[in-house]
Amino acid sequence: MLRIVRILSLGLLLTCPACQHGRMFRSRFTMNVRCPVCGVIFERDAGEVTGGMAINMTLTSAFALVAGGLLSVFTTLPALLLILAIGMATVTFGLLFYRHARGLWTSILYLTGSIFED
Ligand SMILES: [Zn+2]
Secondary structure, eight states: OHHHHHHHHHHHTTBOTTTSOSBSBSSSSOBOSBOTTTOOBSSOSTTTHHHHHHHHHHHHHHHHHHHHHHHHHHOOOOHHHHHHHHHHHHHHHHHHHHHHHHHHHHHHHHHTTOSOOO
8 A cells, every 4th residue: 555655656746656766757748758767668558648637637627626616605706706716727727737647647557567667
């Protein structure tokens, strides 16, 4: 169990789950194909990026629901301002969490045996 938490944490921190040293991303939105330290391929099959996108969409939607619910209950903001604020916060959260969602997905792939050293 501790190993699973550690591997998922490495993914959230954008660090290679295999060697625990290599960086997953070389720029803001560009993921390395291979780990620069150990050389494992992060997303071996085509379409694996959709797992990270699904995590990002799910957590961003949950964030929007919770934030919208809390703001509508605990504030007296007009509805239009509330919708605009939630919309902007949701887009910002989705963009900021994108890399971490892909890193988390890469960790899940590693835990399921889909990422391995050649
Ligand atoms: Zn590595």
